[in-house]
Amino acid sequence: MRRLLAFCLLFILILSGCGSDSTATKEFDLAPLSQIIVTSENPFIANKTSNQFAAEGNFSNLFTQDISAEVVWTSSDPGVATIDANGLATAVAPGTTQITATQDGVFDFFFLTVTDATLSRIDIAPVAPAVARGLTQQFTAQGTFSDASEQSLTGSVTWSSVNTNIAAIDQTGLATALLEGTTNITAAFDGVTRTTQLTVVAAALTAIEITQTLSEVPQQVNVKHIATGTFSDGTSSDITAQANWSSSDESIATVAASGIAVGSAAGSVTITAAMNALSSSVTLNVTEAFLVQINITPATPTVAADNTLQLTAIGVFNNNATADITTADITAHALWTTSDGSIATLSNITGSEGLATGSNAGTTTVNATSGTITGSTVLTVN
């Protein structure tokens, strides 16, 4: 029967790989293009400015899609306005021209009129923004002309930053904040300029990630939580001490400002680290077993001055459900202290917890604490 079950399992494993999990990436190109619709934000534009055209294709009334990049764009009078392959028309002289988009024998057109209005003013938006280091800010430029008409000039103006070390800006108006400080952003067109201030502030926290030494622990065993912050400039750092720690149920587990959580009753809680309106959470499960005693080994430790000795904390556990007594090494979870730091120091650094370093001859009491339980021994330094 075991052979039969094994073969059935093999069969299921084979068949589990037979399904398809792909997604469609190809556009439907079997239906012919039946109609093109050319659209534009402005039927009238001022001389020397630009205007973006778009072409939407209707494919046999089955679907529509943007085909601006696929059609052939032409201007009936390039002396009035020219148009590039992407549908961006540039006014050359006052007058009217017919802008046409053509593909597969299908076409549509749009009459574009170039006026003789002159630029009176440029407005930049947003005005005097503050941007965190590493982030970007999109600026827009709006032109007001002599005939009171308005037109977007974001793509027509020349953008510049007076201090490119603080912020750089490209010709689409997208500024990148590089260093903390202030710079002026200028938009210039046809002899008219407008400037606004851009302030780059300290990098902003964009995400918090928590790492947890254990996700399931007996009661009274310390669980270290480390919060790592990721910032807008791409850097990351330990923000455990700066984060606000909380437990969803303090009757099950509490968490200290240091990120160390301790369970006091069986159950599951959510441990949260919050900072600057951002937060991140992990789940901590506290079991029925609880720590009742900590024994430090060796029992009578001795170390020479300037030498080190690894101490070990052995936890004694009582299981509420089974009444079993068990032991486990909790060296990495205990908080190590000494009564006289001039005699010896104890490490709590990750990876070397419980490492004693002798300094001066004498004796000192060494403590290993987890939750409310503390184990002690006397360390002699020769």
Next chain:
Amino acid sequence: MKQLASTIIGSLGLLFCIATTAAADHPRPYLSLIGGLNLADEMTLSDRGGDFITTFEPGFFAGGALGYDLGDGFPQIGKGRIELEVGYRYNELHDTQFSTGTLDSAGDLSTLSVMVNTVGEYREYAPTYFPYFGVGIGAAVISMNETSVAGHPLIDDSSVQLAYQLLAGVCLPLGKNLAMDLGYRYFGTLDPEFTDSRNNKVEADLGNHAIEIGLRLRF
């Protein structure tokens, strides 16, 4: 490659199966007829423009086999059967998914296969019925017949590929020489390649699941 791997694993499984079956009666040839419901996996078709996915309506599977029942004449191998099988599967297209949307489709997918199957039987488990497992390998002509999407021709072409199948089911003896098989089979091929209505090469994948009933007459 995944399909080829499945074939190899299935073959190894069959060797295991045959080697462990128990003894029964004398070796004899047999003739069987099989039919049932065929469900074709959704088919991913790939060309230079990307992937698009066709789904199918439930269809049918029909076939026949001429084989040899090893009986208990080969105790060093065990119980089982070896057969030459001709099978035919037919499913109509349901719809086709493109990145721009899903469109109704027409036409059909049919597969004509010639397979050599080896089947291991576990006759010791019950006197009135027993399970069987098998694998087969052979060749298949895969045809996409007059397929179209939203009325526009897609593929009308065939491809010949290496085929494989995995079988499982129970056999119910109906008499000394007659038995009924109730089973499942997975049938796949290496990826077939078609030429579409615009003369572009299109690569597809193929998988079929069949729930079947068969009658087997031993001579």
